[in-house]
Amino acid sequence: MVDKKRFNTEIKSQWCPGCGNFGILESMKDALAARDIPPEKILIISGIGQAAKTPHFMTCNMFHSLHGRALPLATGAKLANQDLNILVNSGDGDCYGEGGNHFMHCIRRNLDMTLLVHNNQIYGLTKGQASPTSAYGMVTTMQTGGVISDPFNGPMVALALGAGFVARGFSGNPDHLSHLIQEAMAYKGFSLIDIMQPCVSFNKVNTNDWYKKRVYELEEPVPDTLDNAIPLALEWGDKIPIGILYRRETTDFTSRIPFLEQGSLVSRAYNTSAVQDILDAV
């Protein structure tokens, strides 16, 4: 097993003390170590936001990209090299707002990678506006009269689009979250973990204590039917389930392309005669 300390870095985090991102970062390091993936064999791709800064605060290969665009960027990387281990760090605004279209179509493609949505139900980096997952009626620095739209339910959308692995985690339960990340990475196909986390600076409703009172860990077996999964994805209120909401076997995108069996695009040697044959066929 890889020593978890290898993921540590001297770079100081830019997060507020008590931020849920610390728990998620720890769970990521723990899961990678447990899966025996060293820093040089992991590629972490992120969008923009407090969540998207995560890979800067650990030792890894990383691409901190644009707001909302982590998934298409990760898609391109995975198409070029299907052997890459890819984790994506995104937030509720980054993934479900700016990147909503990419989120939907990335699920349809079913590339073998894991998406972690740090869902604190608020915009942190831009100082406290409502996010797509903010509760109806929530008062924010911008929505001073309360949010007047209904919240976006990422796991439900993922289930509706046919995702094969959908989970919900909690930053305040890092051991459980590490386990979820390990399971998600072991899954052959696209996996989503929607991670509830507090925002200590801007979300005064969904605090660490608020979550702690409500979350409960799902027991085995993991649901493999939508009938069983949907009620869990919708359960939100006095009790909120964490764990794998749904898992079924699927064929991932690059496995659906026969010629990629000969190796990833990046691994194939340039073949001048194959190119000349095509030019001669004109």
Place this chain on the structure above:
Amino acid sequence: MTMDMTLKIGGEAGQGIQTVGSLLASACRNAGYYLMAINDFESRIRGGHSFFQMRISDRPVFAPHSVVDLLVALNPETYDLHKDELSDDALVIIDTELTTPDSTLVSVRFNEIAKKVGKSIYSNTVAAAACLSLLGAPVESLETILKKQFQNKSKEVLEKNLEAAQLGYKAVEETSFKHRPLAEVSDPKGALVEGSKAMALGAAAADCRLAAFYPMSPATSILSHLNGLSGKLPLLVEQAEDEIAAINMVIGASFAGVRAMTATSGGGFCLMTEGLGLAAITETPIVIIDAQRPGPATGLPTRTAQGDLDFVIHASQDDFPRFVFAPGSLEQAFNLTVRAFSLAEKYQVPVILLADQYLLDSLHVLETPFKAQKTIERCIAMDNDMDNPADYLRFKLTDSGISPRALPCSGDALVVVSSDEHTEDGHITEEIGPRTVMVDKRNAKLPAMLDEMEPPDHYHSEARILLVGWGSTAGSINEAARILRDRGLDTGCIVFTDLWPFPADSVTKLLEGEDRSIWMVEQNQTAQLGGIIRKQTGIAWTHSFLKYDGRPVYPQEIVDAVESREEITNG
């Protein structure tokens, strides 16, 4: 005597005009002629008006001709729309009940003849065979030509078409046309290739491995050609959910180590400008083809334009280096695409190729076959190129501004990249010093990039009158300059392929001089290249021929414009 004639076939979308066009183009090419054909169509699947126009010559031709010698009107509207383009001794064959004593207008009932065979869908074959007959093709050749055209169709389809063809051929037996090129056959001069195919083959020859795109006219045909090569080469073509996803996929793929590209039109490029900046600040090589069409917004979807030059040179925030090229021929479309990929990786910058509907949809005879590269120079750093991979810095400061580029997960070197301003290690910085240093580092590539730029192609650049343009109008500008010289006007031309970084020194040398007429020939309303030349060299253009109606520039239009303003001083 030189044979140089133009044939035009017009009708509604859905009447199979492009099929007739490709059949006649193949027949002329196979008979050993040069040709240049344009397709003109509306943004619709049925109805409206479309035409195929082909110039056939025994000498190389690089521009369309504005005077039509043979007009095939599949409906009366075609004649009404194009009668002013006819040469004095033109022949028109038209599907109409009206007959006139005028022998130049010959009624051929394409549709009724087709119905005799079975269905009106054969009317395009009737028209094609009538053309073959008028152009002097022997009746025996019909079978060979049709077999080739319908090689993938059933025996019944071929037989019905052959029957239709024989009737069409017979229908004009009594009619004679002044040119009979197909009566004399020589060896083919080369393959028939459209601009879109030349660019796709250029990408394949450059070892492009991922092309991500969102469908948009007139760029889509490039991706269709590439898609046909997927699997034969390690090349994947992915249709993205939008242009934003497309360019980010390209950046992701390039970051992971393969050459990657996208193609779009101006509207799609608008959505890609965010990604263009990402490629710039992360120094990720990418190639973007902007297949120009008139805009803004939806504009004229199926027409041609050169209105995006200013846009692509300035697109995205702040200053960063990029290359911009515009091909003006099949050879340039291929070679510039190959060069784009190579320069993108050498300098780790975005490269934009400006094509347009006219260039991409036009058919030409390719005389010199395309050649594959022996090797591909990738400019990628592996662990064994480094003293200590653990100390690898993706954005290491160098005199050239170019840092060794390693690939993620390819060794012990960790690759850290951020769209935030960053230090040499790729991590975020907001400090004053490193920010300035990094902007300077990226722009430090410019002198060497400028050295890569070729001066514009020129013909009689010493002349008093200079026609100046860029990209796809090259053929028309060159032909116009030759015609004007023949008529006694001291004329030359300068046509750019390499546009940015702007080769100011070589352009200044070509343009300087007293009392010169500098004519900007462009397909935009403001002479965008003229503006760049003025800003970069201080030399102002004096006249312009600007056409932005979405239709290609014809040599004669340039000639007429110049002659209306210039006096013959040396002839």
